[in-house]
Amino acid sequence: xxxxxxxxxxxxxxxxxxxxxxxxxxxxxxxxxxxxxxxxxxxxxxxxxxxxxxxxxxxxxxxxxxxxxxxxxxxxxxxxxxxxxxxxxxxxxxxxxxxxxxxxxxxxxxxxxxxxxxxxxxxxxxxxxxxxxxxxxxxxxxxxxxxxxxxxxxxxxxxxxxxxxxxxxxxxxxxxxxxxxxxxxxxxxxxxxxxxxxxxxxxxxxxxxxxxxxxxxxxxxxxxxxxxxxxxxxxxxxxxxxxxxxxxxxxxx
Amino acid sequence: xxxxxxxxxxxxxxxxxxxxxxxxxxxxxxxxxxxxxxxxxxxxxxxxxxxxxxxxxxxxxxxxxxxxxxxxxxxxxxxxxxxxxxxxxxxxxxxxxxxxxxxxxxxxxxxxxxxxxxxxxxxxxxxxxxxxxxxxxxxxxxxxxxxxxxxxxxxxxxxxxxxxxxxxxxxxxxxxxxxxxxxxxxxxxxxxxxxxxxxxxxxxxxxxxxxxxxxxxxxxxxxxxxxxxxxxxxxxxxxxxxxxxxxxxxxxxxxxxxxxxxxxxxxxxxxxxxxxxxxxxxxxxxxxxxxxxxxxxxxxxxxxxxxxxxxxxxxxxxxxxxxxxxxxxxxxxxxxxxxxxxxxxxxxxxxxxxxx
Numbered sequence: 135x136x137x138x139x140x141x142x143x144x145x146x147x148x149x150x151x152x153x154x155x156x157x158x159x160x161x162x163x164x165x166x167x168x169x170x171x172x173x174x175x176x177x178x179x180x181x182x183x184x185x186x187x188x189x190x191x192x193x194x195x196x197x198x199x200x201x202x203x204x205x206x207x208x209x210x211x212x213x214x215x216x217x218x219x220x221x222x223x224x225x226x227x228x229x230x231x232x233x234x235x236x237x238x239x240x241x242x243x244x245x246x247x248x249x250x251x252x253x254x255x256x257x258x259x260x261x262x263x264x265x266x267x268x269x270x271x272x273x274x275x276x277x278x279x280x281x282x283x284x285x286x287x288x289x290x291x292x293x294x295x296x297x298x299x300x301x302x303x304x305x306x307x308x309x310x311x312x313x314x315x316x317x318x319x320x321x322x323x324x325x326x327x328x329x330x331x332x333x334x335x336x337x338x339x340x341x342x343x344x345x346x347x348x349x350x351x352x353x354x355x356x357x358x359x360x361x362x363x364x365x366x367x368x369x370x371x372x373x374x375x376x377x378x379x380x381x382x383x384x385x386x387x
Numbered sequence: 388x389x390x391x392x393x394x395x396x397x398x399x400x401x402x403x404x405x406x407x408x409x410x411x412x413x414x415x416x417x418x419x420x421x422x423x424x425x426x427x428x429x430x431x432x433x434x435x436x437x438x439x440x441x442x443x444x445x446x447x448x449x450x451x452x453x454x455x456x457x458x459x460x461x462x463x464x465x466x467x468x469x470x471x472x473x474x475x476x477x478x479x480x481x482x483x484x485x486x487x488x489x490x491x492x493x494x495x496x497x498x499x500x501x502x503x504x505x506x507x508x509x510x511x512x513x514x515x516x517x518x519x520x521x522x523x524x525x526x527x528x529x530x531x532x533x534x535x536x537x538x539x540x541x542x543x544x545x546x547x548x549x550x551x552x553x554x555x556x557x558x559x560x561x562x563x564x565x566x567x568x569x570x571x572x573x574x575x576x577x578x579x580x581x582x583x584x585x586x587x588x589x590x591x592x593x594x595x596x597x598x599x600x601x602x603x604x605x606x607x608x609x610x611x612x613x614x615x616x617x618x619x620x621x622x623x624x625x626x627x628x629x630x631x632x633x634x635x636x637x638x639x640x641x642x643x644x645x646x647x648x649x650x651x652x653x654x655x656x657x658x659x660x661x662x663x664x665x666x667x668x669x670x671x672x673x674x675x676x677x678x679x680x681x682x683x684x685x686x687x688x689x690x691x692x693x694x695x696x697x698x699x700x701x702x703x704x705x706x707x708x709x710x711x712x713x714x715x716x717x718x719x720x721x722x723x724x725x726x727x728x729x730x731x732x733x734x735x736x737x738x739x740x741x742x743x
Binding site for chain 1: 605608609610611613614616617619620621623624625627628629630635638687688
């Protein structure tokens with residue numbers, strides 16, 4: 135089908151004898167927001183690490199826009215339009231907001247290998263634009279992010295993701311370390327992504343958040359996808375029984 | 388919920404509060420130290436530290452003292468410029484003093500003059516060959532020495548993942564050994580006129596200032612500089628963002644090694660001789676200049692300007708002690724105390740920032 139952004143077929147990852155991920159068949163459609171839930175060690179993060187090529191898959195296929203892709207590393211995945219907010223913040227505390235947004239993909243005024251001259255003005259302008267479209271409020275983008283609150287830093291990380299993602303956004307527990315207000319702020323940004331039609335894979339432990347934000351919920355258990363349910367066809371108890379293994383393998387959409 | 392408890396662990400963030408640049412603090416410290424020496428001089432010695440007091444010279448300041456201050460720190464200052472970049476990436480370089488030693492020996496060997504006062508050079512290391520070479524030869528050979536040593540440092544650190552402390556400690560001992568082995572411990576003297584011109588007069592200062600300007604621009608305006616700060620700030624994030632951290636580290640240590648080699652050329656040219664013991668403890672002086680200048684040993688923070696100011700503080704203190712006619716022993720003791728104090732200050736600063 136045409137509207138499938140990302141598809142995995144039989145995606146498998148083994149660490150030595152441990153089967154962290156087995157035969158994961160997964161589909162993400164245009165503009166769709168999907169949550170990935172499951173107990174600790176169920177394979178959620180492993181699944182994401184295969185897609186973003188932080189690790190190399192043991193077997194299976196990954197298709198982006200219907201074409202099979204084999205990324206050699208996270209940078210290639212990023213260049214293909216897959217942006218990730220990692221569980222641990224991938225930010226440099228001593229740099230200001232524009233430098234963090236453009237970390238590893240700086241804009242240049244003059245190319246000279248490692249000594250290329252940065253185009254600081256343009257990076258700053260595009261940062262302000264990106265913050266505007268993601269509705270992130272940062273008081274002074276020229277300060278190092280060291281002094282910002284956890285929520286603001288997470289917002290910078292998400293703004294970076296959202297600003298550059300052309301295909302899809304992956305968030306690994308984006309609100310795990312945040313307070314109530316900040317969580318609300320991050321959730322608002324996620325809703326903004328939905329409005330802009332940017333597809334999202336959200337890993338979360340917070341079922342309230344999951345039901346609030348996404349269209350579909352995929353449950354992982356012991357390295358396998360055990361359920362893929364539309365939000366309006368299920369409820370919290372149902373999901374929990376899949377997570378804990380009370381319910382077995384369901385129809386996978 | 389009160390405003391103060393908003394955010395992670397009660398972090399507060401005031402957008403209007405623009406941070407006072409670290410360099411300003413260092414500059415104020417420099418001014419303070421000069422004022423203290425001036426006051427002590429006026430009260431106890433009846434002389435001025437900063438101003439001219441002699442009648443036969445018509446200048447406002449004591450230019451002689453000022454030029455000595457900057458001249459004596461400029462050679463180690465060149466090393467400190469490289470060490471600064473290494474520390475900003477979160478590393479350390481203990482090998483620069485020894486690189487100075489071995490580079491001075493090798494460079495001087497290729498700078499031999501054939502005739503000394505009308506007689507054949509008695510100490511020529513290569514016998515009668517390789518005399519009176521153009522100055523470019525010893526200069527390039529010297530720089531390549533430092534470049535190779537720095538490259539080995541960087542490659543070890545980046546690809547074997549051993550701590551920079553250990554890698555450069557190994558280089559420190561090895562390079563010093565190589566310096567002694569080169570001429571079996573004998574000093575090498577009698578350079579060509581061209582070579583001895585490099586470090587004469589205020590040339591070391593000019594070289595230091597020019598390099599400081601160059602690397603200030605490199606650290607501020609280029610990708611190289613940005614990535615130095617990014618790696619020192621959060622190496623994992625830098626990796627995830629697609630920065631080639633390993634290649635960058637190799638480059639940083641290579642530049643540091645090459646700068647140490649350049650310092651060696653200037654030093655041996657200035658002294659008209661090279662000895663295996665040249666540059667002992669220079670690595671620590673260079674690190675001290677950086678640390679005094681506000682370069683954080685945990686990486687990610689500091690600037691070339693800070694190191695230049697740190698070097699000036701270093702020079703003022705040494706010169707001030709001479710001015711007060713205190714023994715050299717006191718200089719060393721105080722130097723040690725200042726280094727520790729600078730690091731303690733840095734730690735406090737970091738902690739107070741986290742508390743907001």
